[in-house]
Amino acid sequence: MxxxxxxxxxxxxxxxxxxxxxIADLKRSGVTPGLAAVLVGENPASQRYVRSKVKxxxxxxxxxxxxxxxxxMTTEELLGLADDLNWRDEIDGILIQLxxxxxxxxxxxxxxxxxxxxxxxxxPVNVGNLVAGRAGFVPCTPxxxxxxxxxxxxxxxxxxxxxxxxxxxxxxxxxxxxxHEHATVTICHSRTRDLPAVTREADILVAAMGKAxxxxxxxxxxxxxxxxxxxxxLTSEEEVRKVFHDAREPLxxxxxxxxxxxxxxxxxxxxxxxxxYTPVPGGVGPLTIIMLMSNTIEAARLRRGSRGxxx
Ligand code: GUN
Numbered sequence: 120m121x122x123x124x125x126x127x128x129x130x131x132x133x134x135x136x137x138x139x140x141x142i143a144d145l146k147r148s149g150v151t152p153g154l155a156a157v158l159v160g161e162n163p164a165s166q167r168y169v170r171s172k173v174k175x176x177x178x179x180x181x182x183x184x185x186x187x188x189x190x191x192m193t194t195e196e197l198l199g200l201a202d203d204l205n206w207r208d209e210i211d212g213i214l215i216q217l218x219x220x221x222x223x224x225x226x227x228x229x230x231x232x233x234x235x236x237x238x239x240x241x242x243p244v245n246v247g248n249l250v251a252g253r254a255g256f257v258p259c260t261p262x263x264x265x266x267x268x269x270x271x272x273x274x275x276x277x278x279x280x281x282x283x284x285x286x287x288x289x290x291x292x293x294x295x296x297x298x299h300e301h302a303t304v305t306i307c308h309s310r311t312r313d314l315p316a317v318t319r320e321a322d323i324l325v326a327a328m329g330k331a332x333x334x335x336x337x338x339x340x341x342x343x344x345x346x347x348x349x350x351x352x353l354t355s356e357e358e359v360r361k362v363f364h365d366a367r368e369p370l371x372x373x374x375x376x377x378x379x380x381x382x383x384x385x386x387x388x389x390x391x392x393x394x395x396y397t398p399v400p401g402g403v404g405p406l407t408i409i410m411l412m413s414n415t416i417e418a419a420r421l422r423r424g425s426r427g428x429x430x
Contacts, residue, residue, distance in 0.1 A: 152419035160190030212238035263406025349383030
């Protein structure tokens with residue numbers, strides 16, 4: 120039996136049409152939600168992400184501003200920029216694309232963003248709200264994963280959920296969200312002993328450790344729901360042959376485009392073993408950006424909308 124594909128593009132489109140209604144409502148009351156996306160340096164993946172965030176704002180009719188700074192920027196300069204953006208009323212959401220260059224104190228910078236504009240959900244106030252189960256901004260990829268599971272009617276309550284990866288941006292927050300939905304949650308990482316034995320317990324397996332096709336069939340309980348957060352670019356023929364077992368199509372794609380995108384899960388194994396899974400591309404990725412839009416709209420409503428005014 121082949122697994123059900125959890126189609127991220129389709130779910131993204133559902134959410135997008137709901138957001139368009141909310142945007143129209145806000146605009147009728149004279150508010151256009153605005154996002155500032157800050158890109159420091161020239162990391163190609165970050166450039167690509169920021170470009171698509173700004174483009175999605177334009178598609179939805181949100182105001183956006185892309186702010187680019189050189190990689191030599193200091194922590195003090197970036198703190199100053201965050202402060203300027205905190206003061207500007209037309210900016211509802213501030214996104215500081217990560218990773219930042221090594222000389223920058225990332226934690227200090229994330230702390231400097233006004234929690235009411237922290238649409239990435241990385242300020243300690245929002246992290247604390249998430250842990251305490253209180254209202255606040257939730258990081259976009261974890262929020263998107265919950266949307267996929269809920270809208271695809273995957274039962275979370277009582278399920279064994281295993282997450283591979285303990286990052287602040289995915290692993291930890293998705294663990295909290297699943298816990299609040301009454302899953303029994305385990306977080307695994309590079310020091311976990313006998314990882315496949317732990318992940319084989321999972322009804323819901325979230326792979327978020329950034330290792331190309333690392334999760335193979337023996338990690339997956341038959342029938343499990345597998346969420347693949349990985350976005351790994353393979354650029355050598357040797358890597359592509361190894362991951363895809365010499366299959367023709369990805370080798371042709373490598374020749375044509377110079378790289379092949381693969382998740383943290385082995386794409387053939389998951390089809391055979393899982394009950395449902397998110398493909399790469401076209402699974403979690405599309406949700407991340409639309410949840411950023413959703414958070415930006417929510418920030419605008421809370422700060423400037425009628426609900427905000429009534430608070
Ligand atoms: N880098 C990779 N993913 C993200 C994200 O969701 N937000 C930010 N700010 N940086 C990232």
